[in-house]
Amino acid sequence: IRSSRAEAAxxxxxxxxxxxxxxxxxxxxxxxxxxxxxxxxARLAESEARFRDFAEATSDWFxxxxxxxxxxxxMRGGQAEQITSEDDLGKTRRQTVKLGVSDEQWAAHEAxxxxxxxxxxxxxxxxxxxxxxxxxxxxxxxxFDASGEFRGYRGAGRDVTSEVAGEGDLQRRV
Numbered sequence: 001i002r003s004s005r006a007e008a009a010x011x012x013x014x015x016x017x018x019x020x021x022x023x024x025x026x027x028x029x030x031x032x033x034x035x036x037x038x039x040x041x042a043r044l045a046e047s048e049a050r051f052r053d054f055a056e057a058t059s060d061w062f063x064x065x066x067x068x069x070x071x072x073x074x075m076r077g078g079q080a081e082q083i084t085s086e087d088d089l090g091k092t093r094r095q096t097v098k099l100g101v102s103d104e105q106w107a108a109h110e111a112x113x114x115x116x117x118x119x120x121x122x123x124x125x126x127x128x129x130x131x132x133x134x135x136x137x138x139x140x141x142x143x144f145d146a147s148g149e150f151r152g153y154r155g156a157g158r159d160v161t162s163e164v165a166g167e168g169d170l171q172r173r174v
Contacts, residue, residue, distance in 0.1 A: 061084055061157050061158075062075040062076070063156070063157060064143075069093070071092075072090075074089070083157070099125035109122050121137050121139060122138050123136065123160065134159050135161045135163075136157055137157065139155050139156060141153065
């Protein structure tokens, strides 16, 4: 009887030690997973900050249009507050741009949009609240959902007035 009690105690101790080891390994695995998640979150935050810095350095504002090419969102800063307007939400680009685009330029731009192709450097003019006229350039990329359905455009815009002035000066000199 003593032998069977001793064996049972040893077996119980063995099971306890095995369970403790398994628990420790499980906790270590969870700790590693937590560390991996934290490292991934840090990499993602750094990547987002890098992207935001690049985007802000190259654009004055960002915009989104829905599948009907109506503006649904502006994200802006700096002078862009004067360029974009909440009054433009729900309207198409043709409805918001009043200056600086010929019929031929509109036709070419609208063909790009109808074909759902990216476009770059579509230029127009915008009159600000202080009556100054500035030159604006926008670029955009079509957005499709997971099933390939067209959902609209996302893009960026910037004030290119100083560039246009420089181009004019260069043309006059030549």
